[in-house]
Amino acid sequence: xxxxxxxxxxxxxxxxxxxxxxxxxxxxxxxxxxxxxxxxxxxxxxxxxxxxxxxxxxxxxxxxxxxxxxxxxxxxxxxxxxxxxxxxxxxxxxxxxxxxxxxxxxxxxxxxxxxxxxxxxxxxxxxxxxxxxxxxxxxxxxxxxxxxxxxxxxxxxxxxxxxxxxxxxxxxxxxxxxxxxxxxxxxxxxxxxxxxxxxxxxxxxxxxxxxxxxxxxxxxxxxxxxxxxxxxxxxxxxxxxxxxxxxxxxxxxxxxxxxxxxxxxxxxxxxxxxxxxxxxxxxxxxxxxxxxxxxxxxxxxxxxx
Amino acid sequence: xxxxxxxxxxxxxxxxxxxxxxxxxxxxxxxxxxxxxxxxxxxxxxxxxxxxxxxxxxxxxxxxxxxxxxxxxxxxxxxxxxxxxxxxxxxxxxxxxxxxxxxxxxxxxxxxxxxxxxxxxxxxxxxxxxxxxxxxxxxxxxxxxxxxxxxxxxxxxxxxxxxxxxxxxxxxxxxxxxxxxxxxxxxxxxxxxxxxxxxxxxxxxxxxxxxxxxxxxxxxxxxxxxxxxxxxxxxxxxxxxxxxxxxxxxxxxxxxxxxxxxxxxxxxxxxxxxxxxxxxxxxxxxxxxxxxxxxxxxxxxxxxx
Numbered sequence: 001x002x003x004x005x006x007x008x009x010x011x012x013x014x015x016x017x018x019x020x021x022x023x024x025x026x027x028x029x030x031x032x033x034x035x036x037x038x039x040x041x042x043x044x045x046x047x048x049x050x051x052x053x054x055x056x057x058x059x060x061x062x063x064x065x066x067x068x069x070x071x072x073x074x075x076x077x078x079x080x081x082x083x084x085x086x087x088x089x090x091x092x093x094x095x096x097x098x099x100x101x102x103x104x105x106x107x108x109x110x111x112x113x114x115x116x117x118x119x120x121x122x123x124x125x126x127x128x129x130x131x132x133x134x135x136x137x138x139x140x141x142x143x144x145x146x147x148x149x150x151x152x153x154x155x156x157x158x159x160x161x162x163x164x165x166x167x168x169x170x171x172x173x174x175x176x177x178x179x180x181x182x183x184x185x186x187x188x189x190x191x192x193x194x195x196x197x198x199x200x201x202x203x204x205x206x207x208x209x210x211x212x213x214x215x216x217x218x219x220x221x222x223x224x225x226x227x228x229x230x231x232x233x234x235x236x237x238x239x240x241x242x243x244x245x246x247x248x249x250x251x252x253x254x255x256x257x258x259x260x261x262x263x264x265x266x267x268x269x270x271x272x273x274x275x276x277x278x279x280x281x282x283x284x285x286x287x288x289x290x291x292x293x294x295x296x297x298x299x300x301x302x303x304x305x
Numbered sequence: 306x307x308x309x310x311x312x313x314x315x316x317x318x319x320x321x322x323x324x325x326x327x328x329x330x331x332x333x334x335x336x337x338x339x340x341x342x343x344x345x346x347x348x349x350x351x352x353x354x355x356x357x358x359x360x361x362x363x364x365x366x367x368x369x370x371x372x373x374x375x376x377x378x379x380x381x382x383x384x385x386x387x388x389x390x391x392x393x394x395x396x397x398x399x400x401x402x403x404x405x406x407x408x409x410x411x412x413x414x415x416x417x418x419x420x421x422x423x424x425x426x427x428x429x430x431x432x433x434x435x436x437x438x439x440x441x442x443x444x445x446x447x448x449x450x451x452x453x454x455x456x457x458x459x460x461x462x463x464x465x466x467x468x469x470x471x472x473x474x475x476x477x478x479x480x481x482x483x484x485x486x487x488x489x490x491x492x493x494x495x496x497x498x499x500x501x502x503x504x505x506x507x508x509x510x511x512x513x514x515x516x517x518x519x520x521x522x523x524x525x526x527x528x529x530x531x532x533x534x535x536x537x538x539x540x541x542x543x544x545x546x547x548x549x550x551x552x553x554x555x556x557x558x559x560x561x562x563x564x565x566x567x568x569x570x571x572x573x574x575x576x577x578x579x580x581x582x583x584x585x586x587x588x589x590x591x592x593x594x595x596x597x598x599x600x601x602x603x604x605x606x607x608x609x610x
Contacts, residue, residue, distance in 0.1 A: 022421075025432035025435075042434055044435070044438060046435060047432045047435055050432075072414075072418055072421075074412070074414055074419075074425065075418070075421050077421070077425040078421040078422070078424045078425045079432070079437055079439070080393075080425075080439040081389060081440050084386060085386060088385075088386055106412075106414055107379070107411075108413070109379055110478065110479035113327070113377055113380070116327075116329075116377075116379035116380050116382070117379040120385075125383055125384070127351075127352045127355075127384070129347055130330075130342075130348065130349070130352055132349055132352060132384055132385060133349060134384070134385040135385045135386050136385060136386075144411075144413055144449050144451055145451075145485070146449055146450075146477075146486070148477075148481030148482055148483070148484035148485055148486070150479050150480055151481065169452070172452045172456075173415065174416060174453065175455055176452065176453030176454040176456065177452060179502065180499065180502075181453070183495065183498065184490060185488040185490055190485065190495065193488065197485075
């Protein structure tokens with residue numbers, strides 16, 4: 001079970017956090033941007049090269065202390081095919097360095113199309129005699145379950161067959177998340193209904209720590225719900241966004257963990273990537289600043305679990 | 306308003322349908338696949354080249370009678386970067402041929418990340434002095450509103466500023482769609498709540514036909530709900546999947562239209578792309594078979610509206 005691989009990486013590093021790789025041009029140190037422009041001119045290619053060089057620097061500085069990275073697909077799609085090529089190279093570089101890669105794509109669709117998305121990131125497809133090597137293949141993927149079970153089953157199948165994981169949106173970290181997710185049906189909220197679906201999708205796939213490859217996304221900005229969902233979804237690993245820049249703290253995020261200190265992985269993106277800008281260090285020290293912030297975040301969370 | 310551009314293309318062709326471009330290797334005539342392998346070997350590149358050649362043939366055969374295409378992103382992501390490159394070239398070829406391009410990506414996220422997705426497909430971003438030309442830029446995009454208003458607003462902003470459209474999932478065409486979407490809150494279902502959100506997102510953005518750039522996705526497989534939602538969302542254009550292969554017929558799809566024969570666009574993907582396999586014609590005639598099926602579908606729907 002791939003969730004066991006993630007858990008073992010977390011235990012090995014004693015660090016239940018994941019570094020979000022959501023790069024924007026503005027976050028990248030100028031010397032990296034200038035080098036990319038010198039090599040590729042003022043082109044999309046230069047943007048892609050700079051994103052990749054920045055990510056590689058971050059990965060080099062984090063890979064011995066942080067178990068996982070979570071690239072957010074939107075930030076690469078935003079820069080077109082060069083951005084997507086940087087995403088592919090980022091994924092493969094992080095995996096080479098031993099990191100677990102959760103692609104944050106929030107993919108969702110029905111039947112055959114959900115299968116195609118799952119194939120892209122978790123599974124495998126042959127085109128006749130051509131074995132397609134998908135450069136975007138990752139260890140885990142975030143998904144959106146609004147379409148119901150038949151939209152999620154193809155992902156679960158690939159999780160089981162290829163040792164991958166998914167994290168389904170349950171209660172998201174944003175201010176408007178309650179508009180639909182908090183609506184009450186009978187005695188339950190929609191996010192509780194979604195939690196029950198998450199449980200059902202993972203059934204029978206427990207790994208050696210009792211967790212299934214079907215995890216959930218619950219924001220650190222809603223600690224009360226996080227605590228409640230931790231107990232409702234006792235077999236689902238929780239991916240926790242919303243720490244740091246969005247306002248969640250270590251004590252909030254700690255609500256996602258079980259009594260053994262497992263059960264959750266907390267993400268920080270801008271806090272880590274932009275640590276060099278906040279600290280005012282030399283731009284060449286961006287990796288060291290990211291590492292320092294990652295250690296601070298780890299300790300902030302560990303003190304509460 | 307970009308929705309007016311779509312409506313005018315529909316009126317001009319007297320055809321309220323959209324051809325889904327969801328290619329799989331198995332759908333492509335052998336002579337196209339062989340040529341791609343001869344040129345690129347048994348590689349991802351050959352797959353991408355074959356997808357593109359197939360799509361171009363379909364577009365050539367359809368562009369004078371069908372107003373729009375809807376490539377489903379999953380089928381390109383499934384084939385990795387070569388697939389995405391074929392998607393980019395498909396989008397630009399269809400737009401060159403005067404077709405309206407709705408990318409079916411069902412993208413969704415919060416705040417800044419929703420902005421990044423919107424930028425990718427509907428908006429524009431500069432990277433310092435580099436004006437990023439996004440090869441995936443489309444006329445419309447499907448989105449998933451489970452995260453609430455702040456996850457959709459960035460898309461609406463780009464619709465208004467760049468003359469684009471979005472279609473938010475309301476009631477999807479698949480068998481499990483009711484698991485969450487049909488749950489009842491007070492006196493309303495979740496899909497009705499979503500419909501009310503769709504109305505609120507489009508408010509004030511009516512074009513000259515009374516429709517806003519914030520449309521909805523409602524499956525032809527649920528004609529009763531389609532009729533109900535047509536009247537609940539009087540200003541939202543409805544994108545109707547589920548015709549043909551999924552079981553919806555012309556009479557079902559007709560429920561999505563207003564009394565002027567506007568208000569909806571009906572999609573068929575496999576029915577059109579694989580018409581050559583079903584008809585048993587020579588593989589070189591795949592375009593003619595697609596055209597014949599597109600005309601049959603048009604007439605099937607027009608007779609009811």
